[in-house]
Amino acid sequence: MLKDLSGQLMLISAFxxxxxxxxxxxxxxxxxxxxxxxxxxxxxxxRYDDLSYKQATIKEAIYAEAVDRSNxxxxxxxxxxxxxxxxxxxxxxxxxxxxxxxxxxxxxxxxRTELSISGKNSNISYVIYxxxxxxxxxxxxxxxxxxxxxxxxxNKTSMYNDSTDTVKLVITVTDANTSLPASNFVLDIITxxxxxxTAYIYDDGGTNSNPPYLVxxxxxxxxxxxxxxxxxxxxxxxxxxxxxxxxxxxxxxxNVIEIxxxxxxxxxxxxxxxxxxxxxxxxxxxxKGNDYKITVxxxxxxxxxLNIYPIIDKTSTTIAYxxxxxxxxxxxxxxxxxxxxxxxxxxxxxxxxITGYCTVDKVNVSRTATLNITGDKHSINASLTYT
Amino acid sequence: MVKSGEDGGQxxxxxxxxxxxxxxxxxxxxxQATSITPLTVSFTNEHVKLELQNMGADMLTSLDExxxxxxxxxxxxxxxxxxxxxxxxxxxxxxxxxxxxxxxxTSKYVSLLNASNPSINSLPLANTLSMLIKTYGIAYNVxxxxxxxxxxxYNTKMIWNGDPxxxxxxxxxxxxxxxxxxxxxxxxxxxxxxxxxxxxxVEVRLTMWVM
Numbered sequence: 001m002l003k004d005l006s007g008q009l010m011l012i013s014a015f016x017x018x019x020x021x022x023x024x025x026x027x028x029x030x031x032x033x034x035x036x037x038x039x040x041x042x043x044x045x046x047r048y049d050d051l052s053y054k055q056a057t058i059k060e061a062i063y064a065e066a067v068d069r070s071n072x073x074x075x076x077x078x079x080x081x082x083x084x085x086x087x088x089x090x091x092x093x094x095x096x097x098x099x100x101x102x103x104x105x106x107x108x109x110x111x112r113t114e115l116s117i118s119g120k121n122s123n124i125s126y127v128i129y130x131x132x133x134x135x136x137x138x139x140x141x142x143x144x145x146x147x148x149x150x151x152x153x154x155n156k157t158s159m160y161n162d163s164t165d166t167v168k169l170v171i172t173v174t175d176a177n178t179s180l181p182a183s184n185f186v187l188d189i190i191t192x193x194x195x196x197x198t199a200y201i202y203d204d205g206g207t208n209s210n211p212p213y214l215v216x217x218x219x220x221x222x223x224x225x226x227x228x229x230x231x232x233x234x235x236x237x238x239x240x241x242x243x244x245x246x247x248x249x250x251x252x253x254x255n256v257i258e259i260x261x262x263x264x265x266x267x268x269x270x271x272x273x274x275x276x277x278x279x280x281x282x283x284x285x286x287x288k289g290n291d292y293k294i295t296v297x298x299x300x301x302x303x304x305x306l307n308i309y310p311i312i313d314k315t316s317t318t319i320a321y322x323x324x325x326x327x328x329x330x331x332x333x334x335x336x337x338x339x340x341x342x343x344x345x346x347x348x349x350x351x352x353x354i355t356g357y358c359t360v361d362k363v364n365v366s367r368t369a370t371l372n373i374t375g376d377k378h379s380i381n382a383s384l385t386y387t
Numbered sequence: 388m389v390k391s392g393e394d395g396g397q398x399x400x401x402x403x404x405x406x407x408x409x410x411x412x413x414x415x416x417x418x419q420a421t422s423i424t425p426l427t428v429s430f431t432n433e434h435v436k437l438e439l440q441n442m443g444a445d446m447l448t449s450l451d452e453x454x455x456x457x458x459x460x461x462x463x464x465x466x467x468x469x470x471x472x473x474x475x476x477x478x479x480x481x482x483x484x485x486x487x488x489x490x491x492x493t494s495k496y497v498s499l500l501n502a503s504n505p506s507i508n509s510l511p512l513a514n515t516l517s518m519l520i521k522t523y524g525i526a527y528n529v530x531x532x533x534x535x536x537x538x539x540x541y542n543t544k545m546i547w548n549g550d551p552x553x554x555x556x557x558x559x560x561x562x563x564x565x566x567x568x569x570x571x572x573x574x575x576x577x578x579x580x581x582x583x584x585x586x587x588x589v590e591v592r593l594t595m596w597v598m
Binding site for chain 1: 405451452561579583585
């Protein structure tokens with residue numbers, strides 16, 4: 001029996017083709033759809049919550065430092081506990097770790113708060129620095145484990161007890177653990193020379209004389225100039241204390257330095273004085289236009305940096321003289337050449353300011369000597385007076 | 388085309404398979420197809436909720452980041468607009484024990500529990516939210532969540548405009564209260580830190596839905 005099945009075959013083929021078209025369309029549609037579908041991360045609102053916690057923590061850290069500094073740690077612990085009570089309902093856990101630090105690139109004492117927000121699939125950490133850069137908003141008290149080294153040094157060990165002489169004091173505060181400089185420390189410099197400002201003052205450069213407080217700079221250093229005004233001579237024992245802020249009860253002590261204080265008017269200023277020879281030496285016999293060479297000799301003794309500054313006062317025009325008197329460093333001699341011109345009398349006064357540093361008593365001393373030269377063409381006299 | 392009889396079995400087999408596939412396809416389509424109802428999760432619906440969430444979160448953030456001061460200040464003691472709204476609501480209602488509802492009249496917000504209480508019309512939060520209902524037809528509730536010293540969680544209403552729909556969204560913002568903020572002796576929100584100036588943490592929860 002023969003059957004014509006061609007129509008049936010075409011119909012089946014049409015069905016299969018239609019189904020293939022539908023299947024391919026659905027596959028392509030799924031590919032396009034999934035490519036443009038909003039992922040769950042797009043609509044995840046937890047970032048709002050995390051930012052809310054972070055902002056609240058920043059505000060509370062600042063508030064606690066400014067308003068409740070003495071209870072800072074307890075404040076932040078209670079805050080974290082209360083915040084956790086709320087966040088735990090959302091599957092979030094908040095952890096706070098706070099401590100003070102004085103190190104870091106800014107070298108400012110501040111509070112470091114580490115905020116960790118943990119969730120099911122996330123763990124976000126923030127580091128929040130709060131604190132103070134000036135005296136107006138000091139930070140919390142340091143933890144007992146913190147330690148700082150305070151050193152004080154002076155540029156000399158003796159001084160006069162008048163306002164013209166100063167001793168440069170350098171106070172440095174460093175972190176004992178890291179040796180990094182500690183800035184914004186409030187310093188108090190203490191001496192046993194009496195009460196400021198009657199007995200002494202500190203000058204930090206002229207702009208802030210005798211300030212109520214001294215503060216270390218970014219290098220952890222403060223430089224002041226000590227001026228002793230106590231009329232009694234003696235020894236000034238000076239040391240410094242450093243505190244985190246004005247209200248801090250914990251302070252760090254420095255070493256003690258000693259400065260000998262003497263009076264510039266005292267006869268005992270220096271046991272050695274600049275010794276000037278009594279009679280100037282005249283090395284030539286006058287006559288017929290010859291010149292005179294007058295030499296004054298100074299004993300160097302225990303002095304260093306002995307300097308002589310001659311000031312020539314020519315009171316007569318009858319002579320010519322070498323107006324560039326010289327002296328050599330070996331003997332400290334001052335030599336003056338005088339050239340009488342006529343028979344008339346002449347007079348020459350040379351005033352000398354002589355300064356030197358006594359290496360025994362470690363003080364600067366000075367004297368004034370005056371060389372008086374009188375004479376005429378046939379004779380010459382030279383005398384030396386000094387104070 | 389004329390086929391011999393021995394090809395008929397193959398064609399019947401293919402026909403049977405095709406028929407089976409057709410029936411299976413119809414069955415799958417029938418099972419997969421569902422009716423679209425208001426509660427049906429669709430991308431459009433999710434998008435609307437996302438917009439609501441963003442709007443609410445942005446409003447709370449903006450209020451919380453704006454100091455309640457005529458001039459800009461960085462003084463930490465100056466509260467934000469959001470915090471000022473919460474503390475004022477606490478203090479004018481005798482400790483946060485009153486709810487308010489939008490009255491859609493000149494009265495704006497009216498007390499639901501004690502009509503003698505002052506209105507909260509002037510609070511920044513209430514003012515800002517009233518724009519939602521007037522401009523966009525979005526209803527909202529505001530609740531305050533807090534804990535006691537033992538960690539128990541409580542919820543109290545501040546603005547209540549009715550039960551939210553199934554498509555509502557809730558956003559929140561945490562606000563810290565200090566001892567100086569609470570002027571009432573009896574407050575529903577307890578002090579969880581008696582030894583410090585910290586008072587308690589509250590979560591301001593804003594629930595919104597399209598009416």
